[in-house]
Amino acid sequence: MMAVKSKGQIKNYSRRIVTFGLLSSASNSSGISLVGIEPNQEQCVTTIHRNIVEGKYFTNTANEIVISRQMAKTLDVGLGDRLVAMASTQDGTVGSELFRITGIYQSPSLSFDKMYVYVPLQIMQQMLHVDDRIAEIAIIGKDIDSVEVMKKELSAKLGSTYEVLSYNDLLPSLVSQIELMNSLMYLFFVLIGTALIFGVINTFLMAVYERIREFGVLKSIGMKDVYLLIMIELEALLLGLIGSIIGTILGAGVVLIVGKVGLNLAIFSKGLTAFGSGAILYPRFDWFSIGIGAVIIIMICLLAAIYPARRAMKLQPMQAIMYV
Numbered sequence: 001m002m003a004v005k006s007k008g009q010i011k012n013y014s015r016r017i018v019t020f021g022l023l024s025s026a027s028n029s030s031g032i033s034l035v036g037i038e039p040n041q042e043q044c045v046t047t048i049h050r051n052i053v054e055g056k057y058f059t060n061t062a063n064e065i066v067i068s069r070q071m072a073k074t075l076d077v078g079l080g081d082r083l084v085a086m087a088s089t090q091d092g093t094v095g096s097e098l099f100r101i102t103g104i105y106q107s108p109s110l111s112f113d114k115m116y117v118y119v120p121l122q123i124m125q126q127m128l129h130v131d132d133r134i135a136e137i138a139i140i141g142k143d144i145d146s147v148e149v150m151k152k153e154l155s156a157k158l159g160s161t162y163e164v165l166s167y168n169d170l171l172p173s174l175v176s177q178i179e180l181m182n183s184l185m186y187l188f189f190v191l192i193g194t195a196l197i198f199g200v201i202n203t204f205l206m207a208v209y210e211r212i213r214e215f216g217v218l219k220s221i222g223m224k225d226v227y228l229l230i231m232i233e234l235e236a237l238l239l240g241l242i243g244s245i246i247g248t249i250l251g252a253g254v255v256l257i258v259g260k261v262g263l264n265l266a267i268f269s270k271g272l273t274a275f276g277s278g279a280i281l282y283p284r285f286d287w288f289s290i291g292i293g294a295v296i297i298i299m300i301c302l303l304a305a306i307y308p309a310r311r312a313m314k315l316q317p318m319q320a321i322m323y324v
Contacts, residue, residue, distance in 0.1 A: 009146045010139055012044035017124045017135045021087030023067075023117060025075040032071070033115045034087055036124025045140045047107075048118065054104040055079045063123055065099035068113035069106045077101060085119070089129045097127040189293075193300050200239070200304035204232065208308045213321055220317035229309045236305035240298035247297075248290060255283050 017036035022029055039058040043049040048066070049057040058064050065083060072078060079101055086096040099119060107113055125132060141147050147166050155164045168175050208215070215228065263281045 009141050009143065009150045011142045012041070013137050013139045014038055014041035014045045015121060015134045015137055016042075017121060017128065017130070019087045019128065019135070021085055023071070023075065024084045024086070025077045025081065027076045028074060030071065030074050031115075032085075032117050034085055034124070035116060035118050036121040037118055038121050042118075042138075045138050048105055051105040051107050052103050053106045055101070056103050058120065059102055061102070063097065063099045064102040064120060066103040066105060066118040067101060068116065069104050070110065070113040071117060072101075072104050074114075079104065085117075085127070087128060091129070093129075095127040095129060097123060099123075189296065193296065196297065196300050197304045200236065200301050201307055203239075204236065204305050204308035205311070207235070208232075208312045212315060215312050215315055216317045216319070216321040219315065220321065225313040228313055232305050232309040232312060233302055236301040237298065240301035243301075244294040244297050248294065251290075252285070255285060259283050 015038055019034050021032055021034045023032045023034075039049075039060075043057070052066075053069060057066065065085070067075075067077075067083075075083065077083065081101050083099050083101065084096060085099060086094055089095045097119075105113075121134070139150075141150055148168075151164050151166045155162075158164065218228065219225075259282050263283065
């Protein structure tokens, strides 16, 4: 515990006992992951307390249990009903305890709701005959970029007696989903960029054809092709800059509004729950992505303007002046 408390990158932590067991009601039973927690500390590292839909999180009375709405349906129980939890102890016997439901939660993940139930840590320790020992300490860092560094420092300080795992080790499927989403976003950028290229080319081709006579006059008085190219590229640069600024301002306004009220996708709630996402999404700013997007848009505008500029450079002065 002292090693955990002494780390500056740690924002909050919570002690736990986690074990597999059986939860039974008068009419049914279900296999569960039984989690013994310190309620006040746990709400600093997880969001279960914010997902309570019936009853209360914990009321500091004896033998409380918080289950999911899905588990309540499976066991056919409600607030105030009694449940019996059983799990194996260290000496091979079966520990059991009677609990009363004080809260029912619903998280964004259906698979999570099917398994996890929460009880006070002290009651869990008595049930499993482990005195004041714990099984794990859940830690939340101040910065996601410092997680791996914090893992190495804790591993070095605690030694081989303890196992230190980051979210990359515990949830490889989540990491894979994030990487997949990033890959899909790159594909999305490619598609948007392709459509943008054709749009810019069309815009500048129209601009070139509308000013053929002006280009002819400029070339007839000695304007070099390279300066004509620079002029059209500067127009493309201005178009990209102005478009990026306007788009960023409008997009920022939408994100600020939707980030507060949320984007309600309740019509797709079942599919989102199976995927592990809530029905209401709250977008947030990613300044790095915004900056990269603006740079990409400007580069696309510059590249797309090359073809219309080449068409303008090939114009013969006399034919351009007489163009109808």
